[in-house]
Structures are given as C-alpha cells and as structure tokens.
Amino acid sequence: MAPQNLSNAIRQSPPVDLTIPYDAAWVKGKTILITGGASGFGASFVRLWANNGATVIVGDINVNKGVELVRDVQKESGNKNIHFVHCDVTDWQSQVNLFKEAVKLSPHGGIDTVVANAGIAGEDNMQRGKDLDAAEPPKPEFKIYDVNSTGVLYTTHLAYFWLPRNPDSVECSMESKPAERVRDRHLLLLGSIASFSSIAAQPQYGAAKHAVMGLFRSLRATSHPQGIRVNLLCPYFINTPIVTPTARFLLAGGGMGEIKDVVDAGTRLVADSRILGRGLVIGPNLNIKQLDNGDWKLVELKTPGSHETAIWEVYADDWVEVDAFLHRIVRVINAFQAMRGWAGWASDIVKMVAYKVGIVNR
Ligand SMILES: NC(=O)c1ccc[n+]([C@@H]2O[C@H](COP(=O)([O-])OP(=O)(O)OC[C@H]3O[C@@H](n4cnc5c(N)ncnc54)[C@H](O)[C@@H]3O)[C@@H](O)[C@H]2O)c1
Structure with a gap:
C-alpha cells in the first residue's frame, strides 16, 4: 500500500467541499445523544435537529436549563421526541445512565449520533499553586480538564459500545x-481552536482540547472495523456563556464567530453520512482570497x-502528507524487524530474560 493511499486505508473521506449544499432534513428519524446540550451550541443544535424531525436526548448537569429548553423546543417544533436526562459527564455512572436512557427513549432502540459537546472554561488554578510547601500539599482540583477531557473519554467509550449496536445500522x-442513510454510527467531537493552538491563561482547557484532537486523530485511524465515523468541530471564540469576561476583554476589537455557523458545520457533519474523519474550524465570517502560496488574504467583498x-x-492533507511520515517510519521499522527475523526475536527474548533475572541491567 503506497503511503499516499493511507487516507483510503483508514477510510477517511476527502476534504469537505463546503460549497456543496447539504440538507438539514437528512437528520430526520435519527436519534442523537448530545452532552452539554442545555446551552450554547448544544441548545441551538437541539432546536435545529428537533425542527428537522430528529429524536434528541440532551444530557446536561444544568437541570433547570435542560428542562426549560426541552419544554420550549417541544412546544416550538411540535416534536415530542426531545428529552432531557441529568448527567454529569465527569461521573462514569451518570454517563452510563444517560446512554441507557437514550436507548430506551429512542423510537428505534438505538443511537445514530453521539455529540461529545459538554465543556467548561473558567479561572484556571494550574499556575497558581497554593500551600504546596505544606507537609501534605492539598490535591489540586482540575475540574476544567476533567470535564473537557475525561468526560469526553467516557462519552467516546460509551459511543463505541452503543453505536455499533444501533439496530439496522450498517458500516x-x-x-x-x-438522504436514505437514516441509521448511522457517528461520533462528533467538540474540539476548539485551542486543540491546535495555545490558549493563554487556560492551560487545563488547552491541554484538554489538545487531548480531544489526539483522540480524534487516533480514533479515526481505527474506527472502520466498527463502522463508526468520527468527526471534529474546532470553533474559534463564539459568543456563548462559556467565554469568560476576561476572554471577552482580551478579544475586544477582534472577531468572534457566531453560533449559527457552528450549528451549520455540525449539522453538515451529522447529516451527511459520507463525511468520515474530517475536522472543521468555525470562526468569524470573512471574505478571503487564497494566494498562490496557499495563504489566505482578507479582501473586500x-x-x-x-x-x-x-x-x-x-x-x-494530514493523512495524505503529514501522517504519511508516520506511515513511512512504521514501514521502515517493520522492514527492519522483518530483516532481523526470528533470530532477532530470539536474541531480544534472551536479553529480556537476562534483564528479568538480573544478569544484565541495561
Ligand atoms: N463558545 C466557544 O467559544 C467555544 C469555542 C471552542 C470550543 N467550544 C466548545 O464547545 C462546547 C460547547 O460549549 P458552548 O460554547 O456551547 O458553552 P456553554 O457553556 O453554553 O455550554 C456548555 C454546556 O455544558 C454543560 N456542562 C458543563 N459541565 C458539565 C458536566 N460536568 N456534565 C454535563 N454537562 C456539563 C453546561 O451546563 C452547558 O449546558 C464545549 O466543549 C466548548 O469547550 C466552545
């Protein structure tokens, strides 16, 4: 297999052509589980998907907002298949309950799309050690990392269990x-611009969102045995309650993205079952022209x-170009292993035993 065909091998679809229209109505009949769906992007996703005939199960820690949203959306859309389930994504059992409840509430008994959306930001104590010179330094509280990373890992683990069990779904x-692929197996992850860029004063958030990117890139390489497609949204700063006053202060005068564009990008990924292993960045709406060197230039409308x-x-171009490096190096290492053959394997085993019994120590 030639390295340039790696994207075919992992069944990654080509870059998303954003000029090709999709239809939000393609979500009709799907059952979608979304964590953190009571506010911000989540709430807007719920509205659009409800209006287009999907069943949506919202898992959120904020009961008041969640219950209110579901009541309003049911009323506005006339869609009764919109449900709220209390869930704290950092609590494993709470997420298990959410998934089990979603399966019970699903008209067809399965889940077509899981959206790992819950997230928090806020004051970060990482660089502000307190009482660390005490005899027993207190354990720090890393809630921002836990929600944005461990919570996402739990959601992913459960998604990989339930999505392949979605009745009548195929790879x-x-x-x-x-338009015809109603039963699906799709995991949509919420990264951020902080998934591949630094984010000052928010190290836990930056670390967690980098983790989400690593998760995405790793999962999509090996998702095809279970027939699951995994995609990623990476919003820039968008006007939702998660953006702290300090961030708003620092961003003042710059551009901010809009929720509607995140909802547009996310809905395309959920609705269009042909998109596999892609990531979309959402930022301020800009009029740009691509230069010969590939850079973008801001130009007049x-x-x-x-x-x-x-x-x-x-x-x-990652799997086509950048990750081809990894493929090449793995191939060359494998070739080296093949060259050493069984003799090389046996000599390593002898060394390993000698190491274990203490004959050699390096
Ligand atoms: N708004 C932005 O600028 C921006 C940019 C990049 C990425 N994101 C990401 O988008 C996602 C959605 O954020 P948003 O902007 O809509 O923010 P938001 O604050 O409006 O919504 C986040 C939701 O997550 C819920 N939540 C928080 N902790 C939870 C927990 N432990 N268990 C369950 N639910 C919990 C909140 O109650 C809330 O409903 C997050 O993952 C966020 O990191 C947002």
Whole structure:
C-alpha cells in the first residue's frame, strides 16, 4: 500500500467541499445523544435537529436549563421526541445512565449520533499553586480538564459500545446516500481552536482540547472495523456563556464567530453520512482570497476570486502528507524487524530474560 493511499486505508473521506449544499432534513428519524446540550451550541443544535424531525436526548448537569429548553423546543417544533436526562459527564455512572436512557427513549432502540459537546472554561488554578510547601500539599482540583477531557473519554467509550449496536445500522461509508442513510454510527467531537493552538491563561482547557484532537486523530485511524465515523468541530471564540469576561476583554476589537455557523458545520457533519474523519474550524465570517502560496488574504467583498466563509477544513492533507511520515517510519521499522527475523526475536527474548533475572541491567 503506497503511503499516499493511507487516507483510503483508514477510510477517511476527502476534504469537505463546503460549497456543496447539504440538507438539514437528512437528520430526520435519527436519534442523537448530545452532552452539554442545555446551552450554547448544544441548545441551538437541539432546536435545529428537533425542527428537522430528529429524536434528541440532551444530557446536561444544568437541570433547570435542560428542562426549560426541552419544554420550549417541544412546544416550538411540535416534536415530542426531545428529552432531557441529568448527567454529569465527569461521573462514569451518570454517563452510563444517560446512554441507557437514550436507548430506551429512542423510537428505534438505538443511537445514530453521539455529540461529545459538554465543556467548561473558567479561572484556571494550574499556575497558581497554593500551600504546596505544606507537609501534605492539598490535591489540586482540575475540574476544567476533567470535564473537557475525561468526560469526553467516557462519552467516546460509551459511543463505541452503543453505536455499533444501533439496530439496522450498517458500516459507515463515503458512498452512502445521506438522504436514505437514516441509521448511522457517528461520533462528533467538540474540539476548539485551542486543540491546535495555545490558549493563554487556560492551560487545563488547552491541554484538554489538545487531548480531544489526539483522540480524534487516533480514533479515526481505527474506527472502520466498527463502522463508526468520527468527526471534529474546532470553533474559534463564539459568543456563548462559556467565554469568560476576561476572554471577552482580551478579544475586544477582534472577531468572534457566531453560533449559527457552528450549528451549520455540525449539522453538515451529522447529516451527511459520507463525511468520515474530517475536522472543521468555525470562526468569524470573512471574505478571503487564497494566494498562490496557499495563504489566505482578507479582501473586500466581491473581489474576483474571493469567497465569504466562516467554516474551514482543518488538516485537509494530514493523512495524505503529514501522517504519511508516520506511515513511512512504521514501514521502515517493520522492514527492519522483518530483516532481523526470528533470530532477532530470539536474541531480544534472551536479553529480556537476562534483564528479568538480573544478569544484565541495561
Ligand atoms: N463558545 C466557544 O467559544 C467555544 C469555542 C471552542 C470550543 N467550544 C466548545 O464547545 C462546547 C460547547 O460549549 P458552548 O460554547 O456551547 O458553552 P456553554 O457553556 O453554553 O455550554 C456548555 C454546556 O455544558 C454543560 N456542562 C458543563 N459541565 C458539565 C458536566 N460536568 N456534565 C454535563 N454537562 C456539563 C453546561 O451546563 C452547558 O449546558 C464545549 O466543549 C466548548 O469547550 C466552545
């Protein structure tokens, strides 16, 4: 297998062509579980998907907001298949309950899409050690990391259990027909621009969102045996309650993205079953022109060759170019292993035993 075919081998679809329309109505009949769905992006996703005939199970720690949202959305959309289940994503049992409840509430007894959306930001104590010179330094509280990383790992683990058990679903495929592919097996992760860029004063958030990116890139390479498609959203700063006053102060004068564009990008990924292993960045809506060297230039509206967008493909060429390096190095290491053959294996085993019984110590 040639390295340039690696994206085929992991069944990653080509970069998303954002000029091709999709239909939000393709979510009709799907059962979607979303964590952190009571506010911000989540609440807007719930509204749109409810209006388009999906069943949505919202798991959130905020009971008041969740119950209110579900009541309002049911009323506005006339869709009774919108439900709230209390869930703290950092609590394993709480997430297990959410998934089990979702399966019970699902009209077809399965889950088509899981959206790992719950997240928090806020004052970060990482760089502000307190009483660390005490005889017994207190254990720090790393809630921001726990919600944004451990919570996502729990959601992912449960998704990989329930998605392949979705009745009548078949393996994901880039040849599928989204209008007909109602049963799906899809995990949508919420990264951030902080998944691949530094975020000052929010080290836990930055570490957790980098973890989400690592999770995404690792999962998609080996998701096809279970037929699961995994995609990623990486919003820039968007106007929701998660953006702290300090961040708003620092961002003042700059651009902020809009929830509607996150909802547009996320809905495309949920609705279009042909999209496998892709990541989309969402930022302020800008009119740009691509230069010959690949850079983007901000230009006046209607400049020839320019277009307006708030959504970009990220890592468009990663498996084709960057990760091909990993493939090449693994191949060359495997070739080395093959060259050493059984003799090499036996000599390593002898060394390992000698190490274990203490004959050699290095
Ligand atoms: N708004 C942005 O600028 C931005 C940018 C990049 C990424 N994101 C990510 O998007 C996701 C959604 O954020 P948002 O902007 O809609 O924020 P939000 O604060 O409006 O929504 C987050 C939701 O998560 C819920 N939540 C928090 N802790 C939870 C827990 N332990 N268990 C269950 N639910 C919990 C909250 O109650 C809330 O409903 C997050 O993962 C966030 O990190 C947001």
